[in-house]
Amino acid sequence: MYVYDEHDRQIAAERVAQFRDQTDRALAGELAEEEFLPLRLQNGLYVQRLAPMLRIAVPYGMMRSNQVRRLARISRDYDKGYAHFTTRQNVQLNWPNLEDVPDILAELAEVEMHANQTSGNCIRNTTTDQFAGVQEDEITDPRPYCEIIRQWSTFHPEFAFLPRKFKVAVNASEKTDRAAIQVHDIGLQIVRNESGELGFRVHVGGGLGRTPMVAPVIREFLPELDLLTYMEAVLRVYNRYGRRDNKFKARIKILVKALTPEGFAEKVEAEWAHIKDSPTKLTREAIDRIKGYFTEPDYESLENASDLLARQRFENRAFDQWLTHNVDTHKKTGYAIVNLTIKETGTPPGDVTDRQMEQIADLADEYSFGEIRVTHQQNVVLADVRQDRLFELWQAIVPMGFGTANLNTLTDVICCPGGDYCALANAKSIPVAEAIQRRFDDLDYLYDLGNIDLNISGCMNACGHHHVGNIGVLGVDKKGEEFYQISLGGSSHHDASIGKILGPSFAREAMPDVISTIINVYVDKRTEEETFLDTYRRIGIDPFKERVYA
């Protein structure tokens, strides 16, 4: 994992001093609220319905155990003893005091953490696959590129006041896309060209929100060393020509659409021609230096523990289910990737208490070289667990509430905070997730249904990514009452697509029944092999519509 050197430490310390000064001036009335707003947003500080909310950056979702312990302590000392893992692999505190934020930042800086650019109209935290570096089918580890982008984008002087926020995601796997790159402003797919050289396929202009869009490809192959100059060209074109007259039309996706992807690409190429060989061009040495931080941990040479696991599975059905659903194949023999689910029925998805964070840190130290990853599905990954210790680990996590074997099933819901916490909400979202989780509490039935992404947002800002859920739920306001609109057929993976609206919306009480009906249509119509999305794509929306509105 990346470790700060004296430069990073200095910049982090200077940033804390700067934000302290800004906060002091804001509290002293020298900065008008509208002047302080972008400054605090660029530091992850929102002011919410009930209290400020502080979004802390977790670059590409990776943390060390000491960082998680620090978050636990901060949430206890400055907040109500819990935090929230977000869909952009960050961590949020829901109740800090404005005056305390500089102290919180100083505590974070001590463990090489910060809240820079986690909000505001700037380049946000770059995200990637939570299985980076440990999966079998990846072209190369994407994390060094994420770190290179993090450094380049941190306090970039030209791009601190973009028309709108800007999000980058990197994916390196050939078969899967766990980073949802095609719904980002820039999505980078790591590829090799015919001559075997490493580079990126560049998607620009994806996003959710009001105008959901899947990002078109604007360059099929960008050589590795050109990463930053090309991104600088994209950002410059966007900074100069993106719309600033209407907040809802200000994302880069609108510019790409207006110019057409080809027209946009031409403008970028023309800009890039000027700066391609500028000092911002990466060097082999610079990349290798960053790669040096992402070396493998000290794996032991082990055999796969197949016999042992087979016996343990046979003896314990719950362990068997957990292994099937929550444990993934590791590139290294004898190791496994473990997903801890933070989705217990009755708790908001992604919420963790200070005690749970400490438990997670302890588990990481004991079982996984002290490293933790936050996933975009709001779960936590221990990436390097010995297979012969899986049973022991499982026994430890079940009482902690991290062992629900529902990964990727219907009840592994992505859900925004909604009306319980968020000032912008049209409707509550957490109680809907909870009601659905209660309805579908039979694990065997869930397994039989296979992978289904259910995503819930409390308003069209789409924090819960409802457009790309196989089943998406959106809170809407109808004459002051909370209703829910359903869309079907979205996907955030390689085959990314935006869901289609089913029809008129429903009251909250009706939601579990409606979801059941939708699931029943799938069960009736599916062929042996089909996932929910496959069936939907084959039969279309009408059979669902007919049954739901019958």
Next chain:
Amino acid sequence: MPDIVLQDGSIKQDDWVVVSRPEDGDSLNPPNQKALIPVDLWLAGYERYAGREDIGVWFDSHQEPETLGDKVNELTVIAVNFPKFTDGRGYSIGRLLRERMGYQNELRAIGDVLLDQLQFMKRCGFDAYALRPDKDIQKAARCLGFFSQGYQAATDTDTPLFRRRAG
């Protein structure tokens, strides 16, 4: 005349005025003193204005620096307007004027110029800042100096941190 902040945070007396764009139909009448006029009008009246040391130009944030072409160094002052401090186009204009077009003389930020934006302006090639008058000009030096280094190459340095680390 309001004072101007320089890159090191020092304060200089200033005698340039910004002449706003005349209403439709009216013609531009620069006052009898050093004046910054809209860049497109300077270009349109080039015969009249060329070579005059008491005339500079200002860009609005949607205007394109490329329009100045190789005339850029005929000007001793170019200003860029930030109509709203959240409008970041001026940063690109600054870098393009300096890095692409090779502008050598004073580059001044005007308009909604606040303390916390000075650091970015400095890195994008601006060397004079007409701070909004209600802001405390004595704090400018501090706000320009929070950071001792940055990660990227920009107008102020052509060596990004990844190249300095290699050295």
